[in-house]
Amino acid sequence: MRVVILPTEKEVSNFAADIIANLVKTKQNSVLGLATGSSVLLTYEALIEKYRKRELSFQNITSFNLDEYIDLKPNHSQSYRYYMNQKLFNHIDINKHNTFIPECIDGNYELSCINFELEIKKHGGIDLQLLGIGSNGHIGFNEPTSSLNSRTRVKALTKNTISNNARFFKENELQPSMAITMGIGTIMESQKILLLGLGKHKSKVVADIVEGPLSSFIPGSILQQHNNVIVVIDEHAATDLKLYDYYIHTEKMHQKYTC
Ligand code: GLP
Numbered sequence: 566m567r568v569v570i571l572p573t574e575k576e577v578s579n580f581a582a583d584i585i586a587n588l589v590k591t592k593q594n595s596v597l598g599l600a601t602g603s604s605v606l607l608t609y610e611a612l613i614e615k616y617r618k619r620e621l622s623f624q625n626i627t628s629f630n631l632d633e634y635i636d637l638k639p640n641h642s643q644s645y646r647y648y649m650n651q652k653l654f655n656h657i658d659i660n661k662h663n664t665f666i667p668e669c670i671d672g673n674y675e676l677s678c679i680n681f682e683l684e685i686k687k688h689g690g691i692d693l694q695l696l697g698i699g700s701n702g703h704i705g706f707n708e709p710t711s712s713l714n715s716r717t718r719v720k721a722l723t724k725n726t727i728s729n730n731a732r733f734f735k736e737n738e739l740q741p742s743m744a745i746t747m748g749i750g751t752i753m754e755s756q757k758i759l760l761l762g763l764g765k766h767k768s769k770v771v772a773d774i775v776e777g778p779l780s781s782f783i784p785g786s787i788l789q790q791h792n793n794v795i796v797v798i799d800e801h802a803a804t805d806l807k808l809y810d811y812y813i814h815t816e817k818m819h820q821k822y823t824c
Pocket residue numbers: 600601602603604605631632696697698699700704705706726730
């Protein structure tokens with residue numbers, strides 16, 4: 566695991582956007598795995614900025630999102646389809662037909678999940694998966710005790726996740742308690758994984774993922790078994806890392822001896 570600690574949210578996001586942009590420039594038909602939530606917002610803004618400056622084009626890019634709520638229509642303001650359109654897709658030249666979200670089609674959950682997996686395979690797999698992290702260690706909506714080999718499927722959300730995400734819903738608005746999520750096994754097949762963590766409220770879970778034991782109770786800890794993961798976090802999210810100084814040192818060495 567490469568652990569990159571940067572002073573601010575902005576620097577974390579610029580770092581992530583540069584990695585995505587480099588991939589998009591070198592492989593114009595890249596397959597990106599995308600995430601929702603607040604941690605990735607500034608990264609999307611930085612990508613939009615690069616697009617506006619004509620530094621890159623998403624014309625031939627395909628994307629697969631990690632998850633989607635069950636029971637929200639795509640045009641609902643809290644659906645992840647809506648989020649992706651608003652926060653990224655509407656502002657770049659990506660072909661929306663090439664943007665896949667694990668939505669339930671025609672009420673058939675099982676088939677929708679199977680088709681989502683097949684679509685990823687058909688496109689040759691995910692080159693780069695962007696991840697946020699839930700405060701309970703979830704990646705996508707793979708809640709604690711999810712099978713570490715799981716595939717795309719329907720998942721019930723924990724109380725913790727529902728209450729963390731309640732801030733996005735209006736009072737009296739229906740907040741789904743179920744979602745379709747890419748599985749942990751699916752995520753782990755990505756060529757490269759970029760996990761972002763911002764803020765003090767993520768410091769404990771970041772330490773669990775990077776330094777804790779591998780356990781389905783902290784689903785993100787499975788990333789320790791992937792050989793191409795970059796964890797990019799701000800200073801606040803790094804405060805519980807036992808080997809903080811070591812990560813700062815190894816990153817300096819990385820900058821010196823690579824590229
Ligand atoms: C949601 C999403 C996750 C995301 C997580 C963290 O639960 N399903 O994919 O990583 O929130 O969100 P935030 O970045 O807002 O902390």
